[in-house]
Amino acid sequence: MPELPEVETVRRGLSPFIEGATIKSVTLNRPDLRFPFPKGFAKRLEGQTIAHLGRRAKYLVATLSDGGVWLSHLGMTGAFIVNDEAMEEPSRLNPGDQSGKHVHMRAELIHPSRGRVSLSYSDPRRFGFMDLFAAGAANPYLDPLGPEPLSNTLDALYLAAAMKGKKGPIKTVLLDQRVIAGLGNIYVCEALFMSGIDPRRAAGSLSEVDIGRLVVAIREVLLAAITAGGSTLRDFANADGKPGYFQHSFAVYGHEGDPCPREGCGGVIERIVQAGRSTFFCPTCQH
Structure with missing residues (x-):
């Protein structure tokens, strides 16, 4: 399972493509990963802008324009795929299975400088998961966590x-x-x-x-x-x-x-x- 450095490299790879982008459409190819997608997942994301992509522990945390949070965990084989864009070093991103067989979510985004961006999530073993939280809502994944090991809080x-x-x-x-x-x-x-x-x-x-x-x-x-x-x-x-x-x-x-x-x-x-x-x-x- 990816540890903190692996998730951080994925975050750094994704950020230039999705931060500031507006989500135009979301398509789910199955109802669940490790857990079911939250109710209304696609509709709740559509129209939102991804204000910031962060990392907390081993989770990717996208802050949305309405203050909500789109949380992703990669599990063992989860990977985000950015199509039609050349990778820019030092960006790092798991290209995953681009054949489509194990792509379970696709999102079409419009980025202010890059234009159209296609974001997909591939996960052959489906141990990853995604969730959505409204602004200020309790988060059972993040709320119990201790300090980040690279933050000033850990001394x-x-x-x-x-x-x-x-x-x-x-x-x-x-x-x-x-x-x-x-x-x-x-x-x-x-x-x-x-x-x-x-x-x-x-x-x-x-x-x-x-x-x-x-x-x-x-x-x-x-x-x-x-x-x-x-x-x-x-x-x-x-x-x-x-x-x-x-x-x-x-x-x-x-x-x-x-x-x-x-x-x-x-x-x-x-x-x-x-x-x-x-x-x-x-x-x-x-x-």
């Missing part, structure tokens, strides 16, 4: 307070979206390695120094992944159909049995399972 003071008294392993706590929004399994493993923290440690046992290193590591890992265009596991691809390349920079994820890449360590990367997810770490240099 050592916040994280120390969030970890205080928690007995669960730090790896599991970091995956709790109520603590930090958008952190996924891959990047938590990488951030814990970068900060030298054992993923099995109780979250409440981290010192101020540990937490300071961890905050820095989370930012550095995510920013590096975004710069590289995300990480390809199974179906994610970037703007020109090529995979993201950050997976070539993984220090520990997927490297069970390999020598630890930290200079002078001499340890071997191990894999364990925590809360049903694979954890990769070096038991020698992560304490």
Whole structure:
């Protein structure tokens, strides 16, 4: 499933084509994805202008001209397709299945500078979903989320307070979206390695120094992944159909049995399972 950097690269790819565009028509080729499309989905979108395309955690969030929100989650194989437009680097966008077999939604837009833009959503496995929320309405997907890991809200003071008294392993706590929004399994493993923290440690046992290193590591890992265009596991691809390349920079994820890449360590990367997810770490240099 795409993690935060992958969703951010999709957002950056879509923004130049749809921000400021007016939705002229919407066609649904089936009534549902993972969940049914909301009632009146097409009619509620038609005539709206997409004022802004943002990202919250792993969701794409389009703010509409009436103040409402069009929320999308890509699931495992979801992809937005922009037709009849050359991709412009550093835009990145999963081109998906352009044969039409798995295209479940099509929207015709008019952009103020680009003219007609065709936006489609393809999802072979249909694990993605879309929803619409009126201006100011409660949002069960976004409202419970913790701070964005790249925002100023996530700092050592916040994280120390969030970890205080928690007995669960730090790896599991970091995956709790109520603590930090958008952190996924891959990047938590990488951030814990970068900060030298054992993923099995109780979250409440981290010192101020540990937490300071961890905050820095989370930012550095995510920013590096975004710069590289995300990480390809199974179906994610970037703007020109090529995979993201950050997976070539993984220090520990997927490297069970390999020598630890930290200079002078001499340890071997191990894999364990925590809360049903694979954890990769070096038991020698992560304490």
